[in-house]
Amino acid sequence: MNAVTSRPEENITPTKTDTDDSAGAPGPVPPSRRTHLAWRNLADTPIRTIVSLGGIGFAILLMFMQLGFLGSVGDTATVVYDRLRCDVIVRSPDYLSIYDPASLRGELPKWLAGLPEVRRVIPLDIGVTQWQNPQDHSFRAIALMGIDLDEPAFVLPELSAGTRASLRPVGAVLIDDASGADFGPQQGGRFGRDDIGVTTDVAGSEATIQGTFAMGTGLAANGALLSSRDTFQKLTPGGHKNRVSLVLIQLADSERIDAGLQAINRRLQSLGGTSAYAVAITLDQAKSSEQQMWYTQTPIGMIFAIGVALAVLVGGVISYMILAADVTAHLSEYATLKAIGYSNRFLIKTLLTQSSLLAVLAFPPALILSLVLYYVTSIASGIAIDMTWLRVALVLTLSLLMCNAAGVFALRKLLKAEPASLF
Template sequence: MTNRQHRKHWKGPPLAWRNLMQSKARLGAGVSAISFAVSLVFMQLGLFSGVMKGATLLYDSLNFDIVLISSKSPESTYVPPFSRRYLYQAGGTNGVAAARPLYLAFRSWRNVETTRIRALLLLGFNYRDPVLRVPEVYQSLSALQRQDTLLMNSLSRSEFGPREVGLKTELNKRQVEIVGLFSLNNTIRADGTAIVSDQNFIRLNPGRSLDDISLGLITVEPGVKVDEVVQNLRQIMPATIKVFSRQEAMSRDREYWVKSTSLGYIIGVAVIMAFLVATVIVYQVLSSDVNERLHEYATLKAIGYTNLRLLTVVIQEALVLATLGFIPGCLLALGMYHAIFIATRLPVAMTVSRMLLVFGLTILTCSASGFVVARKVLVADPADVF
């Protein structure tokens, strides 16, 4: 039988696979370590993605092209109020179709079951203004006009207690009634949200008036370039008022949470550490295997195996470990994503692009370990070994 026929009919496992399978305990330890590292990387990347999406969720729910915001505000949910007269001034600018106010404040919500108090983000708006991209709001406008009523976010965390239409509780020590529900994923800072009319907002915020707005939401006329209106507004607004297009505002909030807080640093370090752990574990597994089989590799070298072919065997072992470790790590990450979403309601979800990225990084990390270990095989001299 020729070599070609022999290769055609040979059904046994490749040499790399057989080497790994001879020590199942070592293989299991290596796969488990890689799976842990992969799941950790997935979790950190998922949290990072959740932070990026959570940073802009408030803006995603609002209808505007340009926003006016206090210069003292670092991001969209922490907004010191400013005078409404600047919004009136912006409304008279060429190209502006409408300029509408939005009111924001964190207020104390009382859980009717546990009586515990928790900070809730309160959004107030004029019911005549289409400032919200939340369909449920406009189905409950008549109810919102009644005194001391609100819409509760059904995705608020469980610590806020039951979220049911007709439920009465205290908000900022004032009796309120839930007259409707809406669904909105939580922002990073706010894990509970409620919507009220501007009149009820003032009732729930003593000392605040309708002239003290949190955000000025501006829409431009059809066909008008947003950037041109932004530049015009920046020329007439004082230094205490910042003017941003929608994309600028969203980018600003993302940058704040990544660069101005420790979140970006912590997530980045965790990803690097996870891959370092995987690299060390794969190196240890492959190094132990090569040390035990150094005589065998030397024999193969003596009978004509080239360095490239021996290197291929070691790299194949690394790739097998990477693949076997990635699959359970990915499945574990899916479960972790679901648990994080249930606990925080942040938009954490698996994506195909992230799976491909982590798989590619896992292959690269394990291959790097394989190349380092393979040096022992490449420099091995059959005469010295025997």
């Protein structure tokens, strides 16, 4: 810490009451001088500072990556909900997730359509079936969504009148162009025009690709199919006759969602008596509950959440080791400051300023590298990982807290020591 002793007249000359409070004692050094002193401490040993920035930057990068993975869990959980045409969703009390929704009686849409608060009722079938790769004939689990071709459940540009007409023959399907390469596209690792007309086995029945659509896959399913409701019944195992997975409701007045939701719940209560026949929730509530389910009730969400906590812990340990080594290396210089009357408060502020500078300097390279890794990971996995301003602000805040907490712990040894004993 040669910067501490090299130019005392510029950096550490005490002014009023900078030392311990006593009669006539000088005062606190202005923040600009504390910052200058902390900066000189870093600039005086550039090699050590670069190594320190690398260690802290690595911890910040870990936080960005773990938060990115955790964010992708929530983003992919709602890819289906984001395309639905509805205000309210009616689902089974046994609903687990969007691809495991249980089912309701097929007459329910008709029973709800008569409410004056309801403008349109749209049935949707959704589940998971077995797809045979047309190239190597291996089987993969794939999501399948069955829609009413006259009232499509999804807002998709691909669902034109001509495309819906091509889905009327039983066995006709569209495949999500984001479905993974392990589902057997003809060329390029993605499904496209070359795959139109390909016939393969789905749950023991033939299915023919009539085109592609763009919705996006996720952690729950790496591929997805879209078909008519009749094709859905044929291509999914188990009995689905006279059953529906979800009932989508467009209200007559979308501005009065609460009133419409109450009316629907009253009708459901009258149908079910004392037992829960079905559950009605708003689209926003459905999205939120799906994300929370993935965050808190699935191993993958919990793993990434724990990963974020571990990244902060690792960063704190790295920051502590860096700052503790710096304090130990310059213990005599810090002791000199205490001996000539500088207070513990000044030493704390100086070291916290230094630790904040380390966090701020390490942040931009870590941010840039995380953007590159987000892009590479998204391409390799087929799951989009997007940087958000909220994530940037959160990681910056965690970085500052992490480094400042490490600085306080690193200073404990110095604060407990007497200046005379340090020489």
